[in-house]
Amino acid sequence: MEQSWKQAKSVFAGAMGPPLFWLVLFFLVPLGIVWVYSFGQNVGLTEISFTGTFSNYARAIEPLYLKIFAKSAWIAGLTTLLCLILGFPVALAMTFAPSRLKAWLLLLVMLPFWTNLLIRTYALIAVLRTEGYINLSLGWLWQHFAGVAPLVGLEPVGAFTPLELLHNNFAVVVGLVYVHLPFMVLPLYSALDRLDRSLLEASLDLGAGHIRTLLVIVVPLALPGIASGVLITFIPALGSYLTPDLLGGPDSQMIANVIERQFKRANDWPFGAAMSFMLLYMTFIAIAVQAMLSRGRRRPA
Amino acid sequence: MSARSRRPPPGPLEYLRRWPLQAWLVMVGVFLYAPLITLMAFSFNDSKRNIVWQGFTLKYYEKALNNASLVEAFGNSLTIAAVSTVLSLILGALAALALWRFRFPGKPVVDGAMALPIVVPEICMGVAMLVFFARVMPWPQDLPWPFNLGAIIIAHVSFCFPFVAVVVRARMASFNREMEEAARDLGAGEWRMIRDVIIPHMAPSLVAGALLAFTLSLDDFVITFFTSGPDTVTFPVKVYSMVRFSVTPEVNAASTILIVMTVILTALALRLQGDPAAVSGHGGGNTKA
Secondary structure: OOOEEEHHHHHHHHHHHHHHHHHHHHHHHHHHHHHHHHHOOEEEOEEEEEOOOOOHHHHOOOHHHHHHHHHHHHHHHHHHHHHHHHHHHHHHHOOOOHHHHHHHHHHHHHHHOOOHHHHHHHHHHHOOOOOOHHHHHHHHHHHHHHHHHHHHOOOOOOOOOOOOOOOOOOHHHHHHOOOOOOHHHHHHHHHHHHHHHHHHHHHHOOOOOHHHHHHHHHHHOHHHHHHHHHHHHHHHHHHOHHHHHHHHOOOOOOHHHHHHHHHHHOOOHHHHHHHHHHHHHHHHHHHHHHHHHHHHOOOOO | HHHHHOOOOOOOOOOOHHHEEEEHHHHHHHHHHHHHHHHHHHHHEEOOOOOOOOOOOHHHHHHHHHHHHHHHHHHHHHHHHHHHHHHHHHHHHHHHHHHHHOOOOHHHHHHHHHHHHHOOHHHHHHHHHHHHHHOOOOOOOOHHHHHHHHHHHHHHHHHHHHHHHHHHHHHHHOOOOOHHHHHOOOOOOOOHHHHHHHHHHHHHEEEEEEEHHHHHHHHHHHHHHHHOOOOOHHHHHHHHHHHHHHHHHHHHHHHHHHHHHHHHHHHHHHHHHOHHHOOOOHHHHHOOO
């Protein structure tokens, strides 16, 4: 049983004091200042007056910016869906693997996650760019095909035109999936690992196929894990800055890129602050929805 | 379970022995690893253009190691990560201890506030740090070397220590509180009990937490991007500015060094811990005491 803090006041103060002090001074206060800024106005070059105006928020929901919010949510949602599709079989395989192999698979999923985000993004640039490895391989295949085509009676093909794989929305989604896949696999795995296997065996024994067992038994039981995987993937994807910045084109700006521009180049801090808090509220809404869904599921049970 | 048999046919739940799943695993593996492996391979390629294999060379490693600003950025990153890890470990362990051991008014609020740095998007935290260090607590500009990194270290600790707290607290859930009583009955004081009973129980999670904090700090780009000045460039920020211009084998070489370091660190942590699941921070079920 937990102790009341009054029973050992000095221990409590010694343990809770430093982290709480740090959290307040170096996290909550800075965030609070940004919140205050979001109700301010630029006066002159660096002065900001705190007028309590809502004009920054009004500007943030203008169609131009609303479109960016919608687009960010769409890209993050697509990323999450792709991660789920790619990651679920991996988590499933991990769950039912023999324990030695399981440890290795887990390590294989973890390693890219430990690897520097910038390095991973850079690695993707080298793969996707116009003279990148994909285009190079395609070009090579094309050349060989072009040599063969006339022999089998096809019309001669023209020169290979490299695919535009980088600096567009496609690259951003590929990059986000690449970066966030481990975020999805790990919670899925820990949910699937807790499943009662006899339920699966019973379902299979009673004649349900693997797909049916998966859809009717595994997915409903693993739903909380799926939900947390979705949340853990969606939130960072929604606020991602680096991937759209390096892999995206001029039209693949996400919220974070707009925010960065306000603070660094456009120097409109109040508007940037309002955008930041819009993103923050979106994040909280996503968390709240997930919490409500998981609570709603628990009640009837 | 009959699924244990080694020979075919695969048991009902041996999904790993079914080819569609194997193919899927290989595909995902290629997706995850091919870019990194080609990146590493091409750091040894004797060609500026980084495309076609021209022969083995180490000259890009030489070039990267002779690039003073790159080496400096690398040193900065390691210093920041090391200091942030120590501070995060202390703060995180203290927070975990307090939240595990005590009930106090406002605990749910503190709990929620501690989770905030984990869920708040990096960009929001980055701008918060930018504003804080620009307007409220300007970090002195020209301090001698490790001290000029102070602002970045503070920012890193702020987002690292809640992760440590989560990992340590998950571990403490498996602590048998009777041990505490036994220690007390045997006459151990507060400090003695923490040192001899609680910290040894925490130990594996401290290793996991340290690894997590170190990697998070080393990995961070966005928050550092907003807190670093011209003299306090970290490795990711430096690579970012290099990548913006072009893809060069030098970056490949520097990246390879960092990847190898990551692999070594992970292997080391696994050795220390003996359980890969625990390092992931998701291994609650696998770290039974």
